[in-house]
């Protein structure tokens with residue numbers, strides 16, 4: 001299995017490293033626009049192989065997409081990260097151009113690839129990659145839900161003093177402040193979380209999760225990479241190993257949840273064909289209202305992208 005990761009920065013290099021040391025792919029190609037940058041990162045990861053004991057071949061390329069030919073999965077992380085005081089949507093202008101060019105290059109050499117978008121604003125960059133690749137919607141998806149859910153699970157594990165492994169959860173909606181938490185689908189070793197934690201503490205954790213990306217931007221002056229890179233690698237693994245894992249993933253909705261033509265995070269089954277199935281939960285009225293808020297927000301940013309492309 002061959003996987004290309006475009007963008008050898010913080011998230012891209014972390015993703016490539018996880019793909020290599022966990023031997024998720026046989027071959028990983030890193031691509032970046034900065035001269036020598038991807039080659040250097042790939043060489044460093046390759047030189048770690050005798051220490052960490054893996055044989056995934058990692059190589060790099062400065063914008064030469066012929067090296068990516070025949071990739072089974074392509075992860076797009078190229079683009080600007082936000083700085084303190086910015087929202088993810090502030091990145092749209094620069095990152096839309098980058099994601100468009102990168103997708104066109106990728107698809108020229110790997111027309112059968114499955115694309116995982118990471119660049120922000122996530123839901124709308126997934127839309128951009130879908131437009132530019134012209135692939136079926138099941139083969140173009142965005143990574144956000146696994147990350148948001150992981151933050152929520154980590155915060156809960158800390159509060160309850162239990163292993164994060166035993167916390168199962170699902171979040172839906174856009175990757176941003178309007179994400180939709182679903183506490184009634186959160187369990188701790190199979191026990192509903194509401195039996196383990198007070199409502200006000202759970203509310204505080206949900207609020208912290210919504211702004212989880214911003215918390216890290218404030219601390220570091222740039223956005224997160226360890227959890228995002230690992231989350232993207234986990235999606236790659238589900239696809240290349242046809243694991244049929246159930247994850248929240250950003251995909252274009254075509255009638256599911258009563259929503260047409262909007263890119264939102266929803267639980268799906270992920271396997272060798274990409275999104276094998278969108279899982280439709282029976283949401284209650286409060287959850288439907290939160291999802292509608294999220295839809296409105298993402299639609300507005302999608303329309304901003306449409307206007308930019310017409311201009």
Ligand SMILES: NC(=O)C1=CN([C@@H]2O[C@H](COP(=O)(O)OP(=O)(O)OC[C@H]3O[C@@H](n4cnc5c(N)ncnc54)[C@H](O)[C@@H]3O)[C@@H](O)[C@H]2O)C=CC1
Pocket residue numbers: 006007008009010011012031032033034037077078079080081082091095098101102117118119120122143144147175222223224225228
């Ligand atoms: N979906 C999610 O949950 C998350 C999304 N992100 C987003 O991922 C993106 C990357 O973040 P970082 O890795 O921290 O940024 P970074 O600045 O460390 O790396 C980005 C890389 O993209 C490269 N690049 C720019 N234009 C390119 C082009 N046309 N072709 C190839 N490479 C190009 C840059 O040279 C740079 O090395 C940002 O947009 C960030 O907001 C970050 C974390 C989580």
Ligand SMILES: O=C([O-])CC(=O)C(=O)O
Pocket residue numbers: 081082088120147175212213214216217223224228
């Ligand atoms: O916060 C950001 O800008 C990066 C991101 O999407 C995240 O870490 O959730």
